[in-house]
């Protein structure tokens with residue numbers, strides 16, 4: 001492992017590479033990254049990178065595509081290009097065009113967990129940390145289409161007290177966490193607070209003390225007086241949380257909260273990726289230009305006070 005890390009560190013210097021990792025990545029991948037964050041944090045970071053020739057993206061395809069859209073003059077590489085997101089694949093651009101045709105004039109809000117082609121058909125993107133703010137910013141329009149995650153959409157509906165027209169996509173990993181598991185774990189750990197992600201089902205969210213994006217979870221644990229949390233999102237976040245708050249006890253709510261795609265990236269693949277400059281993620285110019293409008297609109301609304 002030490003030789004592998006030494007090789008990666010040499011190669012990243014030689015290649016002038018920056019390594020970005022999502023909080024759902026394995027601990028050893030997070031530990032070597034230049035920046036670890038949620039999809040919003042990584043989007044912002046990708047847009048701000050000034051002094052690197054290469055971006056190595058340790059996450060899933062839609063995230064690397066977003067980095068490529070925001071960095072058209074840099075190579076964006078994925079150590080394992082097969083790391084996809086089943087939720088993102090639950091809607092195609094053609095299906096979205098049909099959905100829009102059924103609701104003429106309604107703006108489309110697209111969760112960043114979507115392909116570049118779907119973003120290109122959307123008016124504005126959102127992440128789990130800013131979805132409420134983005135939908136609110138659209139004002140009092142009669143209909144808003146929300147794709148692809150129905151559960152994040154239901155979370156936004158609850159916060160804003162309004163209905164959205166939801167696409168019926170979902171995250172298969174977060175779907176596995178049911179309310180009965182939380183009730184059982186609360187009985188075993190009565191002093192613990194429960195945090196879940198808005199990609200979980202509404203009845204699961206109803207059992208939680210906090211429904212937060214991963215970035216918001218990290219901010220909360222840095223400031224809280226609570227000493228024990230039950231965690232209802234992908235297990236990789238526990239490493240991030242433990243580093244942010246070493247004195248807090250974090251407990252996984254379930255053994256099923258492991259996204260197989262997020263775990264495809266390994267140190268060996270990162271080394272090979274730096275050596276071979278493979279695999280480059282690209283987005284066709286016309287798709288990237290349209291998707292960028294939706295991403296930039298999200299970044300602009302999200303930065304508003």
Ligand code: SF4
Pocket residue numbers: 024060084085086087088113171172173174234259260261262
């Ligand atoms: S955790 Fe869910 S939403 Fe995230 S990449 Fe995996 S399948 Fe997609």
